[in-house]
Amino acid sequence: MIAINDIHKSFGDAHVLKGITTVLETGKTNLIIGQSGSGKTVFLKCLLGLFSPEEGEIIYDDKAYSTLSGDEKRDLRQDMGMVFQGSALFDSMTVEGNVRFPLEMFTKQSKSEMKDRVDAVLERVNLIDAHHKYPSEISGGMQKRVAIARAIVMNPTYLFCDEPNSGLDPKTAILIDDLIKEITEEYNITTVINTHDMNSVMQIGEKIIFLKNGFKEWEGTKHEIFKTDNEAVTDFVYSSELFKKVRQMYIEERN
Amino acid sequence: MNHLSQIGSYFLMLREVFKKPTKWRIMKTLILKEIDELIYGSLGIIIFISFFIGAVVAIQTALNLTNPLIPRNLIGFATRQSVILEFAPTFVSIIMAGKVGSYITSSIGTMRVTEQIDALEVMGVNSLNYLVFPKIIAMLFYPFAIAISMYVGIFGGWLAGVFGGFLTSADFVQGLTMDFIPFHIAYAFIKTLLFAIVIATIPSFHGYYMKGGALEVGKASTTSFVWTSVVIIILNYLLTQMLLG
Numbered sequence: 178m179i180a181i182n183d184i185h186k187s188f189g190d191a192h193v194l195k196g197i198t199t200v201l202e203t204g205k206t207n208l209i210i211g212q213s214g215s216g217k218t219v220f221l222k223c224l225l226g227l228f229s230p231e232e233g234e235i236i237y238d239d240k241a242y243s244t245l246s247g248d249e250k251r252d253l254r255q256d257m258g259m260v261f262q263g264s265a266l267f268d269s270m271t272v273e274g275n276v277r278f279p280l281e282m283f284t285k286q287s288k289s290e291m292k293d294r295v296d297a298v299l300e301r302v303n304l305i306d307a308h309h310k311y312p313s314e315i316s317g318g319m320q321k322r323v324a325i326a327r328a329i330v331m332n333p334t335y336l337f338c339d340e341p342n343s344g345l346d347p348k349t350a351i352l353i354d355d356l357i358k359e360i361t362e363e364y365n366i367t368t369v370i371n372t373h374d375m376n377s378v379m380q381i382g383e384k385i386i387f388l389k390n391g392f393k394e395w396e397g398t399k400h401e402i403f404k405t406d407n408e409a410v411t412d413f414v415y416s417s418e419l420f421k422k423v424r425q426m427y428i429e430e431r432n
Numbered sequence: 433m434n435h436l437s438q439i440g441s442y443f444l445m446l447r448e449v450f451k452k453p454t455k456w457r458i459m460k461t462l463i464l465k466e467i468d469e470l471i472y473g474s475l476g477i478i479i480f481i482s483f484f485i486g487a488v489v490a491i492q493t494a495l496n497l498t499n500p501l502i503p504r505n506l507i508g509f510a511t512r513q514s515v516i517l518e519f520a521p522t523f524v525s526i527i528m529a530g531k532v533g534s535y536i537t538s539s540i541g542t543m544r545v546t547e548q549i550d551a552l553e554v555m556g557v558n559s560l561n562y563l564v565f566p567k568i569i570a571m572l573f574y575p576f577a578i579a580i581s582m583y584v585g586i587f588g589g590w591l592a593g594v595f596g597g598f599l600t601s602a603d604f605v606q607g608l609t610m611d612f613i614p615f616h617i618a619y620a621f622i623k624t625l626l627f628a629i630v631i632a633t634i635p636s637f638h639g640y641y642m643k644g645g646a647l648e649v650g651k652a653s654t655t656s657f658v659w660t661s662v663v664i665i666i667l668n669y670l671l672t673q674m675l676l677g
Contacts, residue, residue: 227554261547282458
């Protein structure tokens, strides 16, 4: 569980996060949604410890991030897995090398133990024949799966995903969404996903936090999002004709 | 003010480079890879440039010695002094600031743009130690490359001087050994070592702290080349004044 208490973050005169308070729950997919410029990425980078909020506190289970020493912060980060928007795989390493990297850096496992673990996570993300390929030799969807494998190889407590579906075709996007949800349940981890893909919201959004202009405008579940009267949320969610029709059908069905 | 802040950030970066070291088993591989990339991979261009610079110095000296009272062995002497004191350590370092420096800035800058550095940080890796430290250690082998440059430069001068018909081989060798001051070699290698650290760290700084996209990677490479060259030139002046003045 990650508890966020009234965090503020500014860059010069730009006040990006204006006091966000929420709880991101364990074993659930927590989705951060909002328009571009709403502060989603800054919020995620604050959770990752890449940005330090000027005010407020982020508490990872029982650890308040601001009270940790530099080394404790680095240790905490070893409990985090991150899937970046562009995958952020190391170009100079093969798929296997990328997934093995955190094990080599932080564990004392033997080569055969590492190989077993790498094989297991690559199999978990349905990548069996790509061990010796370089990131440039595989598709965007495969790169995302390698990024997920690298993120979970250390059995993290927290999994963060920044726009995991960007640049993927709808079918692959659904596969990636399902994979993240399955892994969240299987490993009982706190998963935080930054997205503006409404298909993801409907598919895997167990807890949804809507940000607008640096404020938390709304939070709830994917079922509640259909019923909300919050204008900012409905404007965002039902900006597409398809979702307008889905909502209409849902309301009619309920009535 | 901005430049002062940049200088401050540069020294803060250097402090961070030596904190929380990466496992030796991994670091050893990274250092060997960087030696291959930065030193071994540059030997070709260093040898090529040094050979022709040495040759040109010998020819220029020969063509300017119009007074018959001046002995021809001065060509060997001038080649040795020019190559050892300036051309090998300074001129080659400026070339390396372009070749190695651009490579360092663009490779680290691309990692920044593609969030690979963020990925390292999120994992809990000290990214500055992981990326910059092996480059600094690899560049400590740079004096070996400069030693080769000195040898090849003088060989180029001998070849151009003797086979160009400007002097005999005996004259060249006599000039080469004339008034030799061993400290000049020490001076050249002290300079080289400091230039090596500059070539490893200034481009790393520009790559690591760059912001933006592909275009900015290009701009950062250019800026890093300019600043590395400026620092090498200023250091060259200061060291010459301190060690030989």
